[in-house]
Amino acid sequence: MRVVLSILIFWLVLLSAPLRAEVLDRAAIEPYVLPPYSLGELVNDNGVYQLLNSGGAEAGFVFQTEPLAPLPGFSGAPINLLVILDAEGKFIDVQLLDHNEPIFVSGLGQAPFHKFVEQYRGHAISTPLVVGTPYGGGDAGGALVYLDGVTKATASVRIAHESILAATLAVAREKMQGVNIGPPAYPDPDIKEDLTWADLLDQGLVGRLTVSNADVETLFAGTLWEGDDPEALSDPGGQYLDLYVVDLGPHSIANAVLSEETLAELAGFQAVTPNAAPLLLIDAGRHGLVSDDFVRNTAPDRISATQDGLPIALRDADLYITLHADMPEDLQDAAMIILRSDRRLGFDPSRPWTLTLQAARAHGMFQPQIGSQNLPLELQTDARFYKKDIVPRAVPPWVEALRGRSTDLILLAVGLMVLGIGMAFGMKRLAAHPRYGAIRLGVLAVMLGFVGWHGQGQLSIVTVLATMRTLWEGGSFAYLLYDPFSLMIWAVVIVSFVLWGRGFFCGWLCPFGALQEFADRLGRVLRLPKFEPSVKWDARLKSVKYVVLAAMIGTVFYNPASVDKVAEVEPFKTAITVYFVREWYYVAYAAFWLLLGMVTFKGFCRYVCPLGAVMAIGGLLRGRKWIERRAECGSPCQLCKVKCQYGAIKQSGAIDYSECFQCLDCVTIHDDPAQCVPLILKARKDKREIAA
Template identity: 40%
Template sequence: MVIAVCWLALLCACQPARAGVLTKAGLVKRFPAPLMVGDKQADLPVWPLFRQNATATELVGYVFESIDLAPIPGFAGVPINLLVAIDPKGSFLDVAVLSHHEPVFLDGLGEAPLFAFASQYKGLSLKQNLTIDSATKRLRAPDAGHAYLDGVSKATASVRIINQSVLSAALKVSRKKLGFAEGGDPDQIARIKPGLFEEKSVAQLQGAGLIGHVRLTNRDVERLFAGSPGAGLDPEALASPDAVFIDVYITLASVPTVGRNVLTGPSWSKLRDRLEGGDHALLVMSSGRYSILADDFIRGSVTDRLLLKQDKLPVDMRDLDMEVNLAAGSALPSASMTVLRVISQAGLDPARRFDFALPITRLKGIVYPERITRDIHFSLRVPAHFYVASQGNDKSWPGVWKSRRVDLLVLAAALVLLACMLLLQKRLVAEGRRFDWFRRAFLLFTIGFIGYYAQGQLSIVNFTGVLQALMARRSLEFLLFDPMTVVLLGFTALSLLVWGRGTFCGWLCPFGALQEATGKLGQWLKLPQLRASARIDARLKLIKYVALAAILASAWLAPQLTDKLVEFEPFKTAITLNFVRAWPYVAYASALLVASMFVYKFFCRYLCPFGAALALLGRVRILDWVPRRSECGAPCQSCRYRCDYQAITPAGAISYDECFQCMDCVVIYASDEKCAPLIMEKKRGRTISIAHFQGDK
């Protein structure tokens, strides 16, 4: 099997990667007049969209396929292909699903939730931090820096992959075509150290780069407009060329070393109370005839006289509408002061340069005056020891792992416990009743936590997804979007080396645990327990290998057929979708559970293709961990007749390919009340020899 997989992987490397399917003719139908679709560009697989505006042809945006720019595989191993259209400002004109093979949306939830999720991007912007189903959605309304996307229950990993595909593809186009810099993601930004304070003077703060300063005289401003229609339009500047036009200081007051040194204690406390976690506050102080705030400025709004960009992306700064007082002896101008707030969702990164622009506008004309604007540019940079560097990306898989760290800790603790118990099996089975309670509790955890809560049901889809990704020479990064699956796959791989397939099939498979529960229920209800003869049982067990071969072959030769064949497994219906599905699927999954009440774990033993794959891979097992005695099989057949899986041969050997590690035979082996050889030894130990006495004659 291992050799076959390697050979198949080599063949896969020769297969061409999947490409986009859109054509110009198809796009013309999607974007009819008055829009015009240009030719596909040579440097990037995008089509420009134009609109005729009077005599001019203006660029409306670009349309492209995500699979050409960010082919991130979904859970079937095939990338979800999305049509994405963005305008020159980085806003989404449209996002639509072109093709996908996501199991949860094929016959399960249906495609409607998938299409609805994709439609939410329209009108949103790359300049916003897009959050999927965030808890803060209930607390904040969307704004210029942040927007929310409703997630899809039961398809969390799939919609994260879609989001990553959309953003990755759109950012590539934006950086190449729209002049976006290699800007930082709002979820990959540094954080100000809230507890760091150093006592510094204003001069020291300036020397450290924490306070920016620009001073302009009227003469300086006049020079800006020299040679333009705006020259000579300011009489006051001409009359007093050396007078101060503006003398402005700006600093990031939310840095404790700045705020506590520059502001009075009460003002610092008031400012800190007005900020939420991750927010920034810029303190702007100025003097001169020109102010950052216009005469008609409305408090609480955004000023147009001071602009902030980071990595060429604009960042909104909103007036906090609060009065603050400067610390005594600061020598900073206080004629005009304002505190501008940048909310955390705007993604302002204190580790990167703050680029400010001070636009100065002059008007020429009376009825329809011409506006002539010149910008003064300056920057600010926070020293590195005042912030903590970025810890990860919440839109990609590292952020997914971070968001599920509690669930992963619970799962890891359970897996460590299980491994310890299995390694110390003598202690575990020493008391049969205690072992029974441990097994019941763990299987309940498997059904409730691993299955229904964490959605950690491993499936043959995990194999077909990897196979199809290898065939198309794509990364396996898509697996990392579901950390529970990755951890379970890793543990299962290790357990295959030690114990074989039984650890997963007998302890960690949610549907297998459901089957065991219904099987025990059938025994408790005293339903007839059907047990096939050894010959028929062996033949029935071959069915799962046939199913496995058919599914893997279809994944290689006919991927469209694979989506249908994997439904041979009832896992998606019973666990992923919790039986909320079309009635034929529900009837099939229910029938299998009912069947297990009469034939113990019917599906697991005879039909499960994933179990077949594990059985084959489990042949690399290094331990024959089930203890045996010389009497096992000859003459004792006790364990064999009690094994519900019929995994013990007449000779007493364990068929590890069919063993589910229920450990019933191990409990029997350790019990002097159940194991026939031990019972005989016990009886022999209690035999009292009869003494013959000869009485007196």
């Protein structure tokens, strides 16, 4: 006991440090803000700074996620990221600052995590972002944007994703009320009005801009291009531009303008591109809308648009246009084009926007210089024709996790149910089966291959320590939902504490335990000698795992940043999570325990495993003695004790359930009349009595 207390005190003193690491200060943040931007003043108490452009004006905000959204990761500590957001709500950059996620710290390395957060650049907070792939595969066809996750670390990157969104939306709500983060507007199919061209003009549903030749000449007055348009000079009153702009999204408006043939062609176009916003431009002047060099199905070279100060992407819809028969005759032969924008990019015709046409001139005969002036037109379609859908929301992360692993979860649930029922109601029949050894090895192979290497369901002391830290700090346990596969195993293990103690997990469900058992079988095949400690030393060594557990618990409270390093006492990550693809010293450490397991039966599991110590403590909830014993067990019969490789049977014959791994070898012996000494003696006695 003195040794245990001394080691525990040593760890507590050595690892004593503040419980929570402080977030970066201004000096540490500035290097992350690159020109032409710079870091401005602190604007609130949560570490939000101004982002300044090259002219010193506010261009957005810079903030860390931990003060705004301290969501605990799998180490129990939040993942801290730096977000640089522009004034329009777009991510300029996202940088990973600090975290203790075990899979990245000493497993996959930092590069995949950094690569994941780089995907946010250029996306807007108005875009619903989710981690993973569209449910059901393929393209979701909606407004959701999917970010590629990281294999083996999906839970950690989901936590990082939630941290980024939660912190960013908190800043947007407080500092960026003017940013449009609502859903796109779509034409309301329930609005059906019988409109004519005259109705459209009277109700202001058609935008119109007229510019005479004289007006254009005035725009170029005093420039190099003054007087370079002979037609404008010869006919000042002539129409340079007589522009009509019609929003073809609402069906009632399109019906009043287009012929049936063009309506049908437009309907086919919208069926293929349902998010397109079609706009009809008609010019009865001499501008012509596009230049001679314009290529169909591309962006128009003389037309642009903006909304809320941001550009609207326009592109030719490449549709053949004929107008409704009732349209004015002077427009039937005018220049026409149907342009399209994408509603998902934020364009909303029911809100004010500006269409700008370019008046261009050339000066000089050889290699002429081109000059231009802008002709803007303010537009807005009546809001009655539009509706805004409910914001497409990403489902909760735990639902995404369930969907992504639905098949694995079903297979795991069925397997655990069959194994649990077998242990609860058919344990004796299973132990008595003539091929029980092969059956057990088959189950262990499934646990190693499916649960461990494929399903990444190796339980770890890291989860226990993170849970303790969350309890201490009063945080949320939501991070446990990000890995439903492991969570299901944890649920079964907790129930098994009451039924069997630690044995169900340690003997059947632990992938590394299965790997150690296969190592022992290989040692027997190779005829390697066995090295087992004496009974006295076996008892001493079994206390080591409790010392290791106590030291790790001390680390949680006195130096939580070191938890991931201390947790490397478990070789699980190396052997199971990353398939031995790690730095050589981690591989050597895991290999040591497997090589030792070839001569000393499951040495790590019996003596060092801190998770095994937790399981043994949890096993105190056991409500029954599920292994039958006889009065003769222990005295005079010691066969089960001698055969038990775990040393889980006392001299008295009683089962030490804190060390029992539920291998069922003693159950096999107990019920076998050819092995159990009391049964053999009783059979001989009965035979003599019958003979007498």
